[in-house]
Amino acid sequence: MSQDKSYPDWFAVDWGTSNLRVWAMTASGTVLDQAVSDQGMGKLTRDRFEPALLDLIGDWLGPNKTPVIACGMVGARQGWVEAPYQTTPCKPFVNQLTAVNFLQDPRLQVYVIPGVCQKDPADVMRGEETQIAGFLSLNKNWDGVICLPGTHTKWVQISADEIISFKTFLTGELFDLLTHHSVLRHSIDTDGWDDDAFQTAVSEAISRPEAIAARLFSIRADDLLHDRAPSQACAYLSGLLIGAELAASRPYWLGQQIAIIGGSTIAKHYADALQAQGAFATVTDAPRMTLAGLSAAYAKTKETA
Amino acid sequence: MSQDKSYPDWFAVDWGTSNLRVWAMTASGTVLDQAVSDQGMGKLTRDRFEPALLDLIGDWLGPNKTPVIACGMVGARQGWVEAPYQTTPCKPFVNQLTAVNFLQDPRLQVYVIPGVCQKDPADVMRGEETQIAGFLSLNKNWDGVICLPGTHTKWVQISADEIISFKTFLTGELFDLLTHHSVLRHSIDTDGWDDDAFQTAVSEAISRPEAIAARLFSIRADDLLHDRAPSQACAYLSGLLIGAELAASRPYWLGQQIAIIGGSTIAKHYADALQAQGAFATVTDAPRMTLAGLSAAYAKTKETA
Numbered sequence: 001m002s003q004d005k006s007y008p009d010w011f012a013v014d015w016g017t018s019n020l021r022v023w024a025m026t027a028s029g030t031v032l033d034q035a036v037s038d039q040g041m042g043k044l045t046r047d048r049f050e051p052a053l054l055d056l057i058g059d060w061l062g063p064n065k066t067p068v069i070a071c072g073m074v075g076a077r078q079g080w081v082e083a084p085y086q087t088t089p090c091k092p093f094v095n096q097l098t099a100v101n102f103l104q105d106p107r108l109q110v111y112v113i114p115g116v117c118q119k120d121p122a123d124v125m126r127g128e129e130t131q132i133a134g135f136l137s138l139n140k141n142w143d144g145v146i147c148l149p150g151t152h153t154k155w156v157q158i159s160a161d162e163i164i165s166f167k168t169f170l171t172g173e174l175f176d177l178l179t180h181h182s183v184l185r186h187s188i189d190t191d192g193w194d195d196d197a198f199q200t201a202v203s204e205a206i207s208r209p210e211a212i213a214a215r216l217f218s219i220r221a222d223d224l225l226h227d228r229a230p231s232q233a234c235a236y237l238s239g240l241l242i243g244a245e246l247a248a249s250r251p252y253w254l255g256q257q258i259a260i261i262g263g264s265t266i267a268k269h270y271a272d273a274l275q276a277q278g279a280f281a282t283v284t285d286a287p288r289m290t291l292a293g294l295s296a297a298y299a300k301t302k303e304t305a
Numbered sequence: 306m307s308q309d310k311s312y313p314d315w316f317a318v319d320w321g322t323s324n325l326r327v328w329a330m331t332a333s334g335t336v337l338d339q340a341v342s343d344q345g346m347g348k349l350t351r352d353r354f355e356p357a358l359l360d361l362i363g364d365w366l367g368p369n370k371t372p373v374i375a376c377g378m379v380g381a382r383q384g385w386v387e388a389p390y391q392t393t394p395c396k397p398f399v400n401q402l403t404a405v406n407f408l409q410d411p412r413l414q415v416y417v418i419p420g421v422c423q424k425d426p427a428d429v430m431r432g433e434e435t436q437i438a439g440f441l442s443l444n445k446n447w448d449g450v451i452c453l454p455g456t457h458t459k460w461v462q463i464s465a466d467e468i469i470s471f472k473t474f475l476t477g478e479l480f481d482l483l484t485h486h487s488v489l490r491h492s493i494d495t496d497g498w499d500d501d502a503f504q505t506a507v508s509e510a511i512s513r514p515e516a517i518a519a520r521l522f523s524i525r526a527d528d529l530l531h532d533r534a535p536s537q538a539c540a541y542l543s544g545l546l547i548g549a550e551l552a553a554s555r556p557y558w559l560g561q562q563i564a565i566i567g568g569s570t571i572a573k574h575y576a577d578a579l580q581a582q583g584a585f586a587t588v589t590d591a592p593r594m595t596l597a598g599l600s601a602a603y604a605k606t607k608e609t610a
Contacts, residue, residue, distance in 0.1 A: 077529075117526075121523055121526075124530065170518050171518050174487075177483075181486055182475065182478050183457070183478060210515065212549070213476050213479065214473065214553055214554075218426055221422075224422075245518055248516045
């Protein structure tokens with residue numbers, strides 16, 4: 001950040017299970033600086049959240065009380081403060097933020113964005129609602145389906161600026177467990193990739209999704225008997241899991257306008273898999289949508305102030 | 306073991322990835338004693354197999370050379386000695402054992418039973434072929450399908466005493482990973498059980514197997530939103546995974562005579578799940594089948610001697 005005395009007007013904070021990311025912002029939405037640490041919610045007891053935040057933004061804080069808008073698992077029951085879920089159907093764009101009212105540092109004013117839940121079938125999100133709000137703030141009157149790939153991938157149906165319904169898949173977590181902790185770890189090189197192996201697996205899994213547990217073991221057997229390349233195996237596994245997910249989420253995406261909000265690599269894999277099914281998706285950048293959503297929430301606090 | 310001078314005629318050894326189990330045997334098949342240790346193949350370098358075996362049987366060895374018949378991962382490429390796979394279709398009942406020819410102790414004579422592989426679709430087994438041989442030695446002229454539930458569950462088609470084809474599912478390993486290493490670990494008590502939750506999940510997974518990655522996350526969401534009991538969640542998860550496996554293995558078991566070789570708890574779960582589908586299975590005890598198979602292999606060595 002520059003050394004003059006223009007302090008940030010507010011801080012945007014994305015506080016997930018594994019990481020903490022902050023942006024120092026002006027009121028008009030300019031990013032003055034940003035920082036990241038590994039002090040995710042999963043590592044912190046309640047009294048360690050404020051020190052973890054101050055580690056990153058302490059040097060940037062001006063003398064006055066500065067708003068901090070945070071989204072993600074920081075608002076879970078085991079987080080800094082529980083920000084109760086909104087229930088679908090609802091706007092992702094939050095009407096009510098939860099304030100942290102037990103702060104030590106008088107310069108901080110912290111608000112946490114609530115997650116969204118669906119009662120039946122039971123489902124929950126925390127963090128994705130902010131990305132969705134960001135996307136909708138940049139794409140007015142957009143109806144369709146948003147896919148947010150990640151550890152727990154979400155498919156979200158949007159209509160009239162509301163989250164109508166959503167469904168979470170454990171796909172990313174299964175991929176991590178299988179590549180690092182299962183017998184398949186001997187047969188998979190996670191640095192490798194092979195588009196053909198990926199598309200073959202997507203197609204196999206979409207046509208026979210029930211066979212997936214058997215196909216998983218075949219990755220190991222193919223390595224033992226046929227020396228399949230470990231890089232090919234990585235793409236094949238990813239394709240199996242994403243293909244099975246596309247088979248189950250078909251009612252969400254078939255014939256719909258689709259947007260993907262995710263990291264560039266995984267978002268491309270989803271877009272490629274969908275394209276092979278004749279479905280075309282717009283790909284957008286996850287951190288940018290998070291920041292847009294946090295900015296929209298900040299603007300909301302100014303309206304109501 | 307008794308203190309008289311009747312030494313064992315041979316040793317039966319089940320040497321898997323995690324554990325080593327030995328039985329001291331008479332030529333006529335009586336068990337004189339047994340022992341188990343955690344010195345599985347996964348923990349041993351090549352030079353540590355002989356000491357690990359002697360730790361268990363050293364005190365029982367007589368002065369003469371004594372045969373040791375071993376099955377399981379001890380015969381893998383990373384094991385004590387590689388016992389090359391037989392290829393389907395083949396009798397599980399081994400014609401050719403692989404001798405360990407670099408033993409230090411002159412009282413040992415060690416033979417390893419080969420695994421079985423299938424070229425297309427690629428698949429492998431090591432250890433199960435011995436249980437199958439044991440089952441067939443006790444059930445002459447038995448045709449049908451054998452299910453061997455475990456970390457890597459096998460479905461094996463048997464005809465005219467031969468393994469015709471088989472298919473491996475990662476079901477048990479997925480259950481362990483999900484209950485101990487995924488986000489679901491917060492919502493699952495692995496000591497609990499609930500038959501209704503199990504059967505509900507089996508039925509859901511059989512009718513819509515592609516939805517499994519979404520149903521997995523619903524276990525977490527149900528806990529957060531509806532306080533589902535963690536013991537119920539355990540049975541529900543098991544039912545989902547076994548149900549998806551039954552959907553994919555249906556061509557194996559539908560209309561067939563079925564035998565299950567497995568630990569008593571998991572074998573009962575499979576039998577219950579199959580019964581709800583109108584399929585009735587004979588349940589047999591895995592260690593007893595292993596010992597019967599090792600005994601059959603020992604008898605074979607006497608024939609050819």
